[in-house]
Amino acid sequence: MTSPDPGGPVIATALTTAEAAAVLADPVLRGRWSHHRAAFTVLGIDRLPGAPTESVPAAGDLDPSVLATALAVYGGPAVVVAATAHIDLPYNLARRTLSLDHLTRGRSGLLLGSRDPRGRTGNAWSGAGLGAAAELGPATTADTAHAVLGLWQSWPLDSIAGDKESGILVHSERIRRVGHRGVTRTAGPLSIPTSPQGTPVLGWYGTGPDIRAHTPDIADLTVLGGLPDRATVASAAGQPGRAPVLAEASVRDLETAAELLRAGAHGLLLRTTGPGTPAETAARLLSTDLTVRFPGAVVPGDTTLLRDALGLPPPRDLLSDATAAFPAPSPGVYR
Template sequence: MGDSTTTETSTYLAIGLGGDHLAALIADPRQASRLDGTGTAFVVAGIDRIDGSAPAGVTVEPTVAAAFLAVHAPGTAFLAAAAPHRDHPYNLARRIASLDHLSRGRSGLILGVRDGYAPGDTAWGGAGLTEGAPLGVGTTRDVAVAVQKLWQSWPRESIVADRESRIFARAEQIVHVDHRGVFDIAGPLTVPSTAQGSPVLAWYADSVPAVAAAGEVADLVVLGSGAPEPPGPDLIAQAAGALDAAPSSRFAADGRRPLLFVQVAVTGARGAADLVAEAESVAARPGVDGILLRPDADVDASVVADIVPRLAALGVVRPSEGPTLRDRLALPEPARLLDGARPVFPAPRPQPPLAFTPSF
């Protein structure tokens, strides 16, 4: 890395889009199709909700935006941004699972601690339905665990549609999650698991404690700095070390840790050459698996299309291909969290064939 003559690629590429960008792409879906030509591993929809940005004048709910854009950019994968500040884990799990079915496995969730567009200072307190829980790393971690369990509570392999026995689903395989934490959830989810097994689960973090917590539960971490400048070398090194040390429960004992993406801001005040040099420098840091280009609200998303080919020509980023987002990132299927969980329904009994007597 860092050698402009290299032909080897080493890091993944992602793009983070805020509410203004999403609204513009939805208004002109032809522009959304350009995302397919960037070679990105994924696009974050609504990153301004969770990265500490001031609320923009226009926004679109990220799962709605991702569902729309997935149709018009069928070669692009999307992570929808959310936080427990506004969204209950059950609602999040259901919306993301539905999005993953609609996109045929090209979707996932990226969590943050706080939603910049949500009122109040407690988790899920803005609706006035509960007293809420304090916002923080612990609450976000609890949401991540609860969502994972819900995604696994109705295995898609339980749907057998056996005409001979007249059994549609092996209902005994649908289980309670019985999650007890910041949020108590009995489950199960009302949506079966997806083509990926579970959608990809990411965490946006801007501190080492957040990275360490994410390392226990996430597929990947996006490291931001809370400033236009990318995270410095010390923070990147500390984040990589925290991921290496975290006892991951996301993967099935294969010695892997979550992927580490580092955010690089794309601002109108800087030329493409400077941005390419900065992205190349960040990608060369030990422990970095990917870079996430984050255009400012006043920067047209098409600027990214000028930067990406340069990074590819330098060998800074690798092409990302595959039918699902998990395939594109070479991520294994998550570890099973509900082995031995109590079933919701008894096992169905085979039924005799339907008797049909013509009425004529």
């Protein structure tokens, strides 16, 4: 299967939690953020097991979804939240990210990785005291992805009628049970309807040339992390798959980044590396003129749905055979 074609290379960027916090605290950096022309920006890249950012500390326990919500107020690029199957159960993760997608009017996503590199527990969700014994890795992460996507799809947005004459505000029979039974169990439905783009864009983050073998078929895009070389990119991008492959690269070495595109990557995820305070490294990233460095790159409009900007198809419906969560409403006069 060939990957979708957005019309040009997708040039995305990434900020650590500390860098995102620094942007929020500095009005000059907030101004640069509002004019940043990346296809999207991943927030909390330090939560994923890629190349370390040597001199940029983690920003405590600031959650990337909270940072994304705060930064979205200032405009700027679409925001993608980095997360792993470490702390949050799928329901909590699905609720926060779908809320963000409504706030941004369909300009957000979720990038899932297998392991938080900050020394967290080795078992999924046991850090929350839930006693889960699922080993972290691609299988648990893929199961989390299926659970989250099912929850996102459980309440169709067009089921909301708001018909005062008939008294039917929601066609409740169209809200579906999730019934996911895997590493985790979810019954659903989620308490939030689907968003303008249907569901947030679902990304998969991993390392190594065999990343395609681990990427679930429901993923919208794949990020090949760990600052890969040309050979790794060529091997990964050359394998058939539904999701386009973006290669992680350093914003300090744009010549090498361009070589990864020539090696077959469908796009880039540019992150900071090297010395500097979070404010300094964030400024370095946000001041890079991506449209000049990468002519023809995808530059979404401020109101373009992220899924449309990336040329992605609608997500696969995981609940086509699901049972209704509620009975059909009875017509009556709304008072």
